[in-house]
Amino acid sequence: MKIKHIKYSIAILAMIQLTVSCKKDFLELTPKGTATEENFYRNETEVYQGLIAVYDVMQWGTSGGYTMKQPLLSAASDDCWAGGGNASDQPGWVAYDNFNMDSRLGPQVGLWSKNFTGVNRANIILEKIEKATTLSAAFKSRVTAEAKFLRAYFYFDLVRFFGNVPLITKIIPTAELYTQTQSAPAAIYAQVEKDLREAFPDLPPTVATNEKGRITRGAAKALLGKVLLFQNDNTKMAEAATLFNDVNRTGNEYGYSLLPNYADIFKPDNKFNAEVILEIPHSTLAAWGDWNWVNGGEGNVGTQFVGMDSYNGDTYSAGWGFCPVTLDLVNVMKADPRFEASIIDGAALKAGGATYNARYQNTDYFIKKYAPLKAYRSNSGTAELNWPIDEIEMRLADTYLMEAEALVRSGGNATRALELLTAVRARVGLAPLPATLDNIYNERRLELAFEGHRFFDLVRSGRAVAVLGPVGFKAGKSEWLPVPQQEIDLTKGVIKQNPGYN
Structure with a gap:
């Protein structure tokens, strides 16, 4: 409709x-x-x-x-490069990737x-x-x-x-x-x-099947907890932990639970599953075909972006080659059970007879969680504009890890923090680790790869300069985007530019 x-x-x-x-x-x-x-x-x-x-x-x-927020933030983080046809394909993405934005570029x-x-x-x-x-x-x-x-x-x-x-x-x-x-x-x-x-x-607390996508009390409490956490005020951590606990605790009114199989979270035929707290739906129902007004459709164009360019082979449909996965993340995840559900090994596909074009910043590794799948390619409208792949903004493993972090930062229940971190790891067969901030942050990177969290996690935890500094991130500037120049011009300078930009 x-x-x-x-x-x-x-x-x-x-x-x-x-x-x-x-x-x-x-x-x-x-x-x-x-x-x-x-x-x-x-x-x-x-x-x-x-x-x-x-x-x-x-x-x-x-x-x-x-x-599109999720792939764009992946490119800004250390998990992906910008990619695409060349550095001029989407110059705003490349500028965000190397933190070379200005008031008109980005x-x-x-x-x-x-x-x-x-x-x-x-x-x-x-x-x-x-x-x-x-x-x-x-x-x-x-x-x-x-x-x-x-x-x-x-x-x-x-x-x-x-x-x-x-x-x-x-x-x-x-x-x-x-x-x-x-x-x-x-x-x-x-x-x-x-x-x-x-x-x-x-x-x-919950919604009927025909209302899936509408906001619930659990989503509002989870987002409030996240907002408190992101302000980096340790006096707010105890309240954040309490809010997350209301969402995370067993037997609550929301009915959330970790799915037994990690890969099932991201299956297009498993929308609004028990792990999801906030999900943005996409569909093929509009059969959209207007390239000039892509927002009028219902599809997830980000899916088209991250697919392998001119791909020919099984399972996947062709995409445009954006957001190739960095070798840094590949090396970190190679031995992790979540690798298979998160990352496509392009070299392995080629060894099996598939082909695709290696585009700008190619690493032969691609995002799998939101990849274009042949089985879900639209048969009406412009297929590239009609991918029915939903965006998961918040899910239970995310709030588990945020509660664990809030507990550690507030000096709260250390046993509970360990239980939460252990639950996320045990779901994929990994042994427990101590509930330190470093371990929680590392777990967030692996558990939530390509879901739009990594860049902001680096910024709010003070690690962005150490991790992203080698590719251009500058403290006091790169934490924020420049204000669009047109806003400054239209207001005759009432709107001010962010520090460090021209």
Whole structure:
């Protein structure tokens, strides 16, 4: 289902009217015509459609260029190179890979636009729902909680990518569009915490099968714990550990559990499995074919990016050769049981008769978790735009390791921290290790490879200079992306550039 009738004023400093298009597995509604923002949101059906338009932005990966979060962050980390056809194929990716961004070069336009679009759409819903008079109390409280979670989700990405960003929690009058100043990260984090604390009491612990993809209380508590952890304030670690424990403990109301088989987590036919806490769905249902507006579709274009270029052989479909896996990670994971489910050994495939083109920065190792699989290649629309491979944002092994870290950093229950680390390792047949921060961080790299965590883990733990310094990372600069130059120009300098960029 494609919603074509909700018009929004979107995106910070570039609020233009446009048609909203979205699809989620938990929404099956029939379009009923056209409406403007001013006369929409009259009843629960219309408010719900507006909410789904906020969810829709989570799925985007091509605002202002190809900026799919998971593969892009893998390229920024020490797990992958940028790859592609050559250094000019996706210059923004290469610039992020070697930390050579400037105000006009890098992935910043897409990430800024996407997340502020999400913030603005959440603000619209929150403001409109307050004025609606025909909504039941239960519906209103749940939708309000979901919108606050989503606003927090988008702002969490903004503060991690950019640091100082405008803090906007209401619809902006036209006269104020170009006067929005930036707030310090502490203020952004405070708002994210506030939204999440207000959200989770009104969210359900679980959702019905036809609502998979909607936010649950467990997701909100897990994200709040993560937000506390990422602020690197040890006084917040005990609360973070408590939040994670609520999500992780056996017999809780959420029903999460580690899957017995690690590889099953990432199977496209095992969406929203018991280990998943927050998952962004993708599908082939839109049969999309418009290269000029890729965000209008439902597929995961990141899957096309990481596939082997011009591949001919069994199992996989051809991709574009981005994000070849670094030999550093290959060597670390070679003896790890998760290697087989995480990384494709291209040389082994060639030895078996397969062929592919070796592209820029080729290592002959490729991402397997989100690889293009022949069995899931779309038969309608443009196949490259319609991969039904979901993005897993948070899962139970991730929150196990974050709880263990929070316990260690707060001087909490050491036995519990060891139990959590041991559970993650035991699932793949590995022996226990002491629950030290180094061991927990190393486990996160191996367990969560290519899932969008490694770069931010390096930054927040103070290890980015040691690990990424040899490829260009500079302390006090590379932690954040540059602010898009167009935002500075449009505001005539009201928006300021991040330190170290020109």
